[in-house]
Amino acid sequence: MSVHAGSTHSAFARDRRSARQERCELCGTPVASRHCHVVDTGRRGLLCACRACFLLSTRCPAGEARYRAVPERYLWDPRRPVVRLDWCGLGIPAGFAFFLRRGTRVTAFQPGPAGAVETTLPAGLWAELSAGHPLLAAAEPDVEAIVFRGTERGTDCFLVPVDVCYRLAGAVRRYWTGPDGGPEMRERVGELFAEIGHRARPLR
Ligand SMILES: [Zn+2]
Ligand SMILES: [Zn+2]
Structure with a gap:
C-alpha cells in the first residue's frame, strides 16, 4: 500500500x-x-478530487465505476464492542490494523516502518466476525475500511473513509524511529485516532 504522497491533510499539514x-x-x-x-479501482490507488469530480463519481452505479467516491462518514458501534480479536496476538507493529473489502476478498493491512503488510483473511473469517458485528458489514467495499486499535481498555473499532487509512499508514512510516516506533510516531497516530473518535457517530 503506497502512502498518499500528495496529501496535506490536517495532521500532516503543519509539517509541510x-x-x-x-x-x-x-x-x-x-x-x-x-x-x-476517489478510489481508482483499476489501479487501486487514491486520487485527490475536486468537488465536481467527487460528485460525478458518486452518481455512477457502484460496482461499475472505475472511480469511486470515498464517503465522509465515521461510525462506531457502542452496543456491540469488539472485546477481543485473536489476531491481536500476532504482534501488530504500530498497535493498529485495518481491513478493506474488495469484491469478495478481505485484506488486513498492518502498517509498519516499511509500509503496510498485507494479509488476505481466510474465507469465512470476516463473515463470521461480521455476523456478530454489523459495523464490519456496513463498510462499503474499496472506499471504507474497518480499523482496529488495541488500547488498555480492549479493542477500539471504527468504520472510516479509506483515505484515513492512508494517513495513518503514512504517519507510521514517516515518524517511525527505533525498534518500537518511538514517541513521535505514537503521538501522531494518537492524534489521528483522537480525530477519528471525535468524528465517529454511533451505528444505528
Ligand atoms: Zn488528497
Ligand atoms: Zn476535478
Whole structure:
C-alpha cells in the first residue's frame, strides 16, 4: 500500500513547508488542502478530487465505476464492542490494523516502518466476525475500511473513509524511529485516532 504522497491533510499539514498547489487528479482544477478523494479501482490507488469530480463519481452505479467516491462518514458501534480479536496476538507493529473489502476478498493491512503488510483473511473469517458485528458489514467495499486499535481498555473499532487509512499508514512510516516506533510516531497516530473518535457517530 503506497502512502498518499500528495496529501496535506490536517495532521500532516503543519509539517509541510512547501506551498505547492494541490490539484484534482482527474481534471487538474486546484483544490483546497481539505478536499475529497476517489478510489481508482483499476489501479487501486487514491486520487485527490475536486468537488465536481467527487460528485460525478458518486452518481455512477457502484460496482461499475472505475472511480469511486470515498464517503465522509465515521461510525462506531457502542452496543456491540469488539472485546477481543485473536489476531491481536500476532504482534501488530504500530498497535493498529485495518481491513478493506474488495469484491469478495478481505485484506488486513498492518502498517509498519516499511509500509503496510498485507494479509488476505481466510474465507469465512470476516463473515463470521461480521455476523456478530454489523459495523464490519456496513463498510462499503474499496472506499471504507474497518480499523482496529488495541488500547488498555480492549479493542477500539471504527468504520472510516479509506483515505484515513492512508494517513495513518503514512504517519507510521514517516515518524517511525527505533525498534518500537518511538514517541513521535505514537503521538501522531494518537492524534489521528483522537480525530477519528471525535468524528465517529454511533451505528444505528
Ligand atoms: Zn476535478
Ligand atoms: Zn488528497
